[in-house]
Amino acid sequence: MNEELLLAAKRRLRTEMTRRRRTIPEAEREAASRAMCGTLCALPRYQAARTVFAYASMPEEVQLDGLLARALADGKRVAIPWITGRGTMEAVELPSLAVLERGAYGIRNVPDHLRRAVAPEEIDLAIVPGAAFTAEGARLGLGGGYYDRYLGERARGAYRIALAFDALLTAEVPMAAHDIDVAEIITESRHLVCRKKR
Incomplete structure (x- = not known):
């Protein structure tokens, strides 16, 4: 599949999965x-x-505030993404949920004066968001390439797990050579150890 067709296929699937995600009632999502x-x-x-790398969830995503709080209570260093440019991000340490403020793109993050970078090679476990996944671990990202670049090029030693609603599992995901996959997927009803490893 050439690049133009691949991008078109990704857009179509992302649109469909975004629609599916929006139909999940809030109580069911929680x-x-x-x-x-x-x-x-x-x-x-x-x-x-x-060191656990996760994210401060948007309203329609899997809600991770409980996980972030649990990891901090368990004595782990918790890092979340900080968008530094088009398609690029860093991991920054999260000292507590209380410090989070809404910034660019509506994403909650650590304010400037508290921001401390975490070296990519120090991340042991990465909780990876996505628009769609296959049971084999293929992942459709959210469209910016941030996680593909960061985890695929810089934090390659991080073990990648996705938390995804059952509704976001699909038979096939169009992927380019640089797109990352995940080693495990946890849904509300299943725990999948993925066969695909790249």
Whole structure:
């Protein structure tokens, strides 16, 4: 598939999955999020991780505030993305949920005066968002390439797990050579150890 066709296929799938995600009722989203975070925290990979890279959720995403609070309470260093430019980001340490403020693109983040970078090679576990996933670990990102660049090029040692609603699993995801996949997927009803490894 040439690049133009690949991008068009990604756009179509992203639009469909965004529509699906919006139809999930808030109460169902909250319950599903709690179930996924509980499953994740029981995993040896989570328990052994010293530095966890996650994200401050947008309203329609899997809600991770409970996970962020749990990881901090468990004594882990928690990092979240800081957008530094078009398609680029850094990991910054999250000292507490209370410091988060809404910034660019409506994303909650650590304010400037508290921002401390975390070296990519120090991240043990990355919780990866996405618009769609296959059971084999293929991932459709949200369109900016931020995670593909950061995890695929800079934080290559981070173990990648996705928390995703059942509705976002699909049979096929169009992927380019530089697109990252995930090693495991946790949904509200399943825990998938993915066969695809790149």
